[in-house]
Amino acid sequence: MTQPIFSFPGGLHPADHKAESNTAAIVPAPLSARYRVPMRQHAGNPAKPLVLPGEHVLKGQAIGCLDGRISATVHAPTSGRVVGVESYPIPHPSGLTDRCVVIESDGRDEAVPASRLDWRNLAPEAVCEELEDMGLVGLGGAVFPSHIKLEPAAGIETLIINGAECEPWITCDDRLMRERAGEIMAGVEIARHLLGAREVLVGIEDNKPEAIAAMRAACAGTGAKVVVVPTKYPSGGAKQLIELLTGLEIPAGKLSTDIGIQVFNVATSYALWRAAELGEALVSRVVTVTGHVARPGNYEVRVGTPIEELLQLAGGELPGATGQLVGGPLMGFDLEDTRAPVTKGVNCIIVTSDALFPPRPRAMPCIRCGQCALACPVRLQPYEMYLYAKAKDLDKAKAYNLADCIECGCCSYVCPSHIPLVDYYRFAKSELLARGREQRAAETARERHEFRSFRLEREKQEKAERLGKKAGERLEAGAVAADDPEAARKKALLEAAIERAKKAKEAAPPPANTDHLSAAQQAEVDAIEARRAQAGTEQTVADKT
Amino acid sequence: MIMAILVMAGIGLMLGIVLGWAEVRFRVAEDPLVEKIDKILPQTQCGQCGFPGCRPYAEAIAKHEADINLCPPGGEHGVRQLADLLGVEFKPLGAGKEPKPKSVAVIDENTCIGCTLCIQACPVDAIIGASKQMHTIVANACTGCELCLAPCPVDCIHMEVIHESVGNWKWRYPVFPIHEEAKAA
Numbered sequence A: 001m002t003q004p005i006f007s008f009p010g011g012l013h014p015a016d017h018k019a020e021s022n023t024a025a026i027v028p029a030p031l032s033a034r035y036r037v038p039m040r041q042h043a044g045n046p047a048k049p050l051v052l053p054g055e056h057v058l059k060g061q062a063i064g065c066l067d068g069r070i071s072a073t074v075h076a077p078t079s080g081r082v083v084g085v086e087s088y089p090i091p092h093p094s095g096l097t098d099r100c101v102v103i104e105s106d107g108r109d110e111a112v113p114a115s116r117l118d119w120r121n122l123a124p125e126a127v128c129e130e131l132e133d134m135g136l137v138g139l140g141g142a143v144f145p146s147h148i149k150l151e152p153a154a155g156i157e158t159l160i161i162n163g164a165e166c167e168p169w170i171t172c173d174d175r176l177m178r179e180r181a182g183e184i185m186a187g188v189e190i191a192r193h194l195l196g197a198r199e200v201l202v203g204i205e206d207n208k209p210e211a212i213a214a215m216r217a218a219c220a221g222t223g224a225k226v227v228v229v230p231t232k233y234p235s236g237g238a239k240q241l242i243e244l245l246t247g248l249e250i251p252a253g254k255l256s257t258d259i260g261i262q263v264f265n266v267a268t269s270y271a272l273w274r275a276a277e278l279g280e281a282l283v284s285r286v287v288t289v290t291g292h293v294a295r296p297g298n299y300e301v302r303v304g305t306p307i308e309e310l311l312q313l314a315g316g317e318l319p320g321a322t323g324q325l326v327g328g329p330l331m332g333f334d335l336e337d338t339r340a341p342v343t344k345g346v347n348c349i350i351v352t353s354d355a356l357f358p359p360r361p362r363a364m365p366c367i368r369c370g371q372c373a374l375a376c377p378v379r380l381q382p383y384e385m386y387l388y389a390k391a392k393d394l395d396k397a398k399a400y401n402l403a404d405c406i407e408c409g410c411c412s413y414v415c416p417s418h419i420p421l422v423d424y425y426r427f428a429k430s431e432l433l434a435r436g437r438e439q440r441a442a443e444t445a446r447e448r449h450e451f452r453s454f455r456l457e458r459e460k461q462e463k464a465e466r467l468g469k470k471a472g473e474r475l476e477a478g479a480v481a482a483d484d485p486e487a488a489r490k491k492a493l494l495e496a497a498i499e500r501a502k503k504a505k506e507a508a509p510p511p512a513n514t515d516h517l518s519a520a521q522q523a524e525v526d527a528i529e530a531r532r533a534q535a536g537t538e539q540t541v542a543d544k545t
Numbered sequence B: 001m002i003m004a005i006l007v008m009a010g011i012g013l014m015l016g017i018v019l020g021w022a023e024v025r026f027r028v029a030e031d032p033l034v035e036k037i038d039k040i041l042p043q044t045q046c047g048q049c050g051f052p053g054c055r056p057y058a059e060a061i062a063k064h065e066a067d068i069n070l071c072p073p074g075g076e077h078g079v080r081q082l083a084d085l086l087g088v089e090f091k092p093l094g095a096g097k098e099p100k101p102k103s104v105a106v107i108d109e110n111t112c113i114g115c116t117l118c119i120q121a122c123p124v125d126a127i128i129g130a131s132k133q134m135h136t137i138v139a140n141a142c143t144g145c146e147l148c149l150a151p152c153p154v155d156c157i158h159m160e161v162i163h164e165s166v167g168n169w170k171w172r173y174p175v176f177p178i179h180e181e182a183k184a185a
Helices: A124-132 A172-195 A209-219 A238-246 A266-278 A307-313 A371-375 A382-390 A394-399 A410-414 A421-483 A485-507 A519-544 B002-025 B032-040 B054-062 B075-086 B117-121 B180-184
Strands: A034-038 A062-065 A080-089 A097-105 A158-163 A199-205 A225-229 A261-265 A284-291 A297-302 A321-326 A348-353 B103-107 B157-161
Touching (some): A034 A080, A062 A097, A124 A172, A158 A172, A158 A238, A158 A266, A172 A209, A172 A261, A172 A284, A199 A238, A209 A225, A225 A238, A238 A261, A261 A266, A266 A284, A284 A307, A307 A348, A371 A382, A371 A410, A382 A394, A382 A421, A394 A421, A410 A421, B032 B054, B032 B075
Parallel strands (some): A158 A261, A199 A225, A284 A348
Antiparallel strands (some): A034 A097, A080 A097, A321 A348
């Protein structure tokens, strides 16, 4: 029985430019002197650094740990000394800096002792927990932490392995499938086992015949099916591939797991195999370096390697290079600084030149021709979203399902007025995201303020109660004293004593010390008086003056 | 004729009873407008509007006792939303009410004497500490209202602007040079 292939609307057939880089085998990159490993290489919260400057680390040792649920572990790419935890440019559309752990390689490349994970006999939850420490993320570009996707969920029927690699120029998955199909399929088997999926479909575009042959050979006898899909951008988008292979469309705001499908990229499956079977954390990936360079090709690069070194590895930029793109030409972004390190999400570096990527002509007004709507693979109305995004009417743009836009760039590509439509959607989407963040912050602040008001009120009440209770106790104590005959007797005695003392004081003035003297004392006093009188006049005079 | 009048009066009486009952049964305890206005306000509880918190300001707006342009942290976007909700004309923020960049309070922990005055001032309980113990601010909960600055007897609290980072970065609004010549020149 042949697997049926479905279709998705829209899409493009741009020149694929795969031949430049898919002929040579994957070249392992040599050891760099210095690695800068960003703590933010995945979707979710950045990892928390675990090391301090001066510490010695081994290859595969965790240097950043999970922060919150959606986060991933980050590992040292080689052995060496940590020389700093600092802000450094990272490959990101903003061109901003972010926290990186800097490791000076010691050249020995010693790894932490690795052990195979007995994933077949362990409970799936335990396996996921182990994989949490392996730093696996989706290597197709979304960099979503894989241990979350592998958590056993009820009702996963189909596991789809994404080997479509639809974006022009990129060939890293192609080469990986050609050279390491067996390992990829071993990784797929682990994922299938963990998820309990019944069916495994490997989707590959028909412009990669060698990869298809290799994967078919690796799939033989495993029950997995390789499905060849026609070359059309963006068939490698997770939602588009699902639609191609199953004919199912994911409802807006839902996840593929809601309809029983999980998708993994081939490179992620390969990394999963390495993590489970070899006990190696994710510290390297295959990166395509292509475009205006001397030796385009695929390189197995450790995370943290400066991109400029990678460009040197590919023979350096040719004269006339105008810049670098990270990712493909349709969804990628301009690299601001070539010192930035390779991260888990960098699948391709394209060196641009005016010949390969002519500057985009000036944008002209929208003529509402509808080409963008025909090209949209998600059945949106890009021209409407564009108008509202341009007018900064975010609510209206949202009403046109802006959130469902996958930013594939088909609309911008076909626009006869050369309007950078996706730039407007990205702007509107990030504004909406920021607004959501602010609203949540306001909600928290309101709750905290309300609780504080409640707390103050409660404290006031408690204080009043306490005081009231104390006053009551005192009153009660008085009342008790009046009732108790023993206490009353004591009080009366006390009062009587005070009265007696008072009377005695009034009756007899206190005695002077010359009143009741013995004869001897009297004689002594007299003698002193006599002496005084004799010496006296001068003394008295002196006293008087 | 009499019959018709009686029927109409009967219907009227019946409806009146139903309405009267509904009024008591489904009474809305609070003004729903206040709730809606409060939702738009940024909940910094900073008092820059002259009211002790966002809710009192929302109540004042609902009673037409306060203008809609008194809230600097809400910004122009906030004023616009209020204008939309209340069906009134948009007004720019009042003089001296320019919004400041978003910031959080930071306590210089070496200088703090542990007097708890700032804890009492914080409207969202975002300061942790106890008498004669060092205090610190929970940055995630801080709304940047600056109410803790004034009470501090040793001036150990300052505001730090939240800078743009990879985490909170937003895509820019696309802009292009209108005149190519300007670039060449």
